Amino acid sequence: xxxxxxxxxxxxxxxxxxxxxxxxxxxxxxxxxxxxxxxxxxxxxxxxxxxxxxxxxxxxxxxxxxxxxxxxxxxxxxxxxxxxxxxxxxxxxxxxxxxxxxxxxxxxxxxxxxxxxxxxxxxxxxxxxxxxxxxxxxxxxxxxxxxxxxxxxxxxxxxxxxxxxxxxxxxxxxxxxxxxxxxxxxxxxxxxxxxxxxxxxxxxxxxxxxxxxxxxxxxxxxxxxxxxxxxxxxxxxxxxxxxxxxxxxxxxxxxxxxxxxxxxxxxxxxxxxxxxxxxxxxxxxxxxxxxxxxxxxxxxxxx
Amino acid sequence: xxxxxxxxxxxxxxxxxxxxxxxxxxxxxxxxxxxxxxxxxxxxxxxxxxxxxxxxxxxxxxxxxxxxxxxxxxxxxxxxxxxxxxxxxxxxxxxxxxxxxxxxxxxxxxxxxxxxxxxxxxxxxxxxxxxxxxxxxxxxxxxxxxxxxxxxxxxxxxxxxxxxxxxxxxxxxxxxxxxxxxxxxxxxxxxxxxxxxxxxxxxxxxxxxxxxxxxxxxxxxxxxxxxxxxxxxxxxxxxxxxxxxxxxxxxxxxxxxxxxxxxxxxx
Numbered sequence: 325x326x327x328x329x330x331x332x333x334x335x336x337x338x339x340x341x342x343x344x345x346x347x348x349x350x351x352x353x354x355x356x357x358x359x360x361x362x363x364x365x366x367x368x369x370x371x372x373x374x375x376x377x378x379x380x381x382x383x384x385x386x387x388x389x390x391x392x393x394x395x396x397x398x399x400x401x402x403x404x405x406x407x408x409x410x411x412x413x414x415x416x417x418x419x420x421x422x423x424x425x426x427x428x429x430x431x432x433x434x435x436x437x438x439x440x441x442x443x444x445x446x447x448x449x450x451x452x453x454x455x456x457x458x459x460x461x462x463x464x465x466x467x468x469x470x471x472x473x474x475x476x477x478x479x480x481x482x483x484x485x486x487x488x489x490x491x492x493x494x495x496x497x498x499x500x501x502x503x504x505x506x507x508x509x510x511x512x513x514x515x516x517x518x519x520x521x522x523x524x525x526x527x528x529x530x531x532x533x534x535x536x537x538x539x540x541x542x543x544x545x546x547x548x549x550x551x552x553x554x555x556x557x558x559x560x561x562x563x564x565x566x567x568x569x570x571x572x573x574x575x576x577x578x579x580x581x582x583x584x585x586x587x588x589x590x591x592x593x594x595x596x597x598x599x600x601x602x603x604x605x606x607x608x609x610x611x612x613x614x615x616x617x618x619x620x621x622x623x624x625x626x627x
Numbered sequence: 628x629x630x631x632x633x634x635x636x637x638x639x640x641x642x643x644x645x646x647x648x649x650x651x652x653x654x655x656x657x658x659x660x661x662x663x664x665x666x667x668x669x670x671x672x673x674x675x676x677x678x679x680x681x682x683x684x685x686x687x688x689x690x691x692x693x694x695x696x697x698x699x700x701x702x703x704x705x706x707x708x709x710x711x712x713x714x715x716x717x718x719x720x721x722x723x724x725x726x727x728x729x730x731x732x733x734x735x736x737x738x739x740x741x742x743x744x745x746x747x748x749x750x751x752x753x754x755x756x757x758x759x760x761x762x763x764x765x766x767x768x769x770x771x772x773x774x775x776x777x778x779x780x781x782x783x784x785x786x787x788x789x790x791x792x793x794x795x796x797x798x799x800x801x802x803x804x805x806x807x808x809x810x811x812x813x814x815x816x817x818x819x820x821x822x823x824x825x826x827x828x829x830x831x832x833x834x835x836x837x838x839x840x841x842x843x844x845x846x847x848x849x850x851x852x853x854x855x856x857x858x859x860x861x862x863x864x865x866x867x868x869x870x871x872x873x874x875x876x877x878x879x880x881x882x883x884x885x886x887x888x889x890x891x892x893x894x
Contacts, residue, residue: 422801565836623861
């Protein structure tokens with residue numbers, strides 16, 4: 325007899341948002357236990373005094389020291405256990421982040437599911453894990469669910485300006501990929517409006533990438549190329565190999581304008597930096613270039 | 628500017644004094660607890676015990692103040708505010724701390740500052756003084772990475788080789804592994820280990836793709852030089868092109884004369 329396959333909802337967003345809610349824990353039971361031990365010692369001393377008189381040993385101050393020492397020891401022990409729990413959770417978060425950076429998506433998905441299946445110790449750790457969940461969902465093309473997670477982070481958690489900007493950028497990109505163009509446009513306008521005075525080049529570069537993608541997707545290649553020219557220095561400095569994304573989108577914009585030589589040059593730059601299948605996975609619009617333009621030849625050693 | 632030799636001798640002296648004080652305070656507390664009943668003082672030990680606790684609390688508070696003063700230094704160094712960072716670090720190192728960690732972190736920040744100021748010899752000396760002490764593994768690894776870079780900049784290849792060997796025996800996180808690859812490539816061209824620089828090329832390229840732009844460009848430029856030296860011209864051209872797309876050649880070749888040769892070549 326074969327058992328039916330278990331129903332295993334993988335990365336079920338509503339469940340994970342529910343199960344990961346931090347539950348207030350009262351770590352005071354350890355202190356209470358120590359207090360009871362201390363009280364017991366004190367009672368024993370008072371009884372022995374009542375029976376044996378003042379000559380009974382040990383002295384009162386020694387007993388007070390023992391009681392206070394017991395409570396202080398329990399306090400330190402409680403603090404050590406709590407900080408160990410925090411460190412364990414932080415190590416889990418760091419591990420998920422590394423897996424995402426290494427593009428090891430299946431392992432990242434399993435770890436993020438595992439992390440969010442239990443109450444988080446802090447709202448901060450939960451927020452980070454939810455951000456990673458949204459990234460993993462986007463990687464698996466579950467954009468609507470990714471948007472739900474981003475919205476939840478923005479509605480429920482308090483973040484600094486830089487973190488808020490990162491989350492909003494991710495949400496805008498997910499909206500574009502989900503073809504929610506109106507919402508995406510509104511989200512990008514909000515990002516532009518909220519752009520802090522003195523915002524770093526990294527933030528400007530990431531926003532420029534989203535704007536270029538929006539313009540390519542909505543058939544505004546001139547605007548896309550204007551943004552590309554304006555922000556190329558920041559894009560080079562801050563995007564690392566993701567610069568390949570920008571060159572690929574520029575190639576598509578040139579292609580829409582029927583400027584084949586520039587499109588070919590931009591496409592070669594893109595494919596020097598990133599493999600074509602990965603570019604198409606990230607931006608399906610690039611697939612239109614596959615048969616029109618030639619990717620940069622890669623040397624035999626890296627094929 | 629805080630002289631490095633003075634900082635190191637003060638650091639060692641402070642660690643010794645704080646260790647002595649910790650042992651003395653704890654020993655005195657234990658003596659009060661067990662000595663009272665043994666000598667039959669009937670409560671007279673409570674006053675010295677309270678005084679010991681008060682001294683401990685006071686010194687702990689001062690230690691925390693020192694740690695707070697030093698906490699801003701890395702962000703100031705990153706922002707190029709070297710003078711302000713120097714003042715914070717000097718204040719932190721001058722303040723007495725009962726605990727080792729505050730002193731270790733203060734010294735690490737000073738080494739970081741000297742490294743950012745490109746004072747390689749001083750940075751190396753500070754790192755060596757730090758590594759001679761027992762510290763948290765993450766702090767020790769970060770110090771070792773910084774010392775290796777400083778040694779490479781001074782062309783102390785024997786020292787850098789020994790430090791790289793120590794790093795390779797440790798379990799590194801991703802960020803540290805990326806820094807190690809960069810250092811290994813920097814060491815490789817200095818000793819002409821061209822084949823070793825290209826061994827495991829696929830993995831090295833994947834690691835480079837995770838680095839920030841300038842580091843990614845410089846890593847691939849090192850590999851391009853190695854490809855050129857071993858007669859793999861197509862690979863060299865491809866790697867140089869990747870590097871050029873991500874950063875300006877002046878930025879990539881700063882302090883690395885061999886990379887200037889690569890970008891001077893006309894293909």
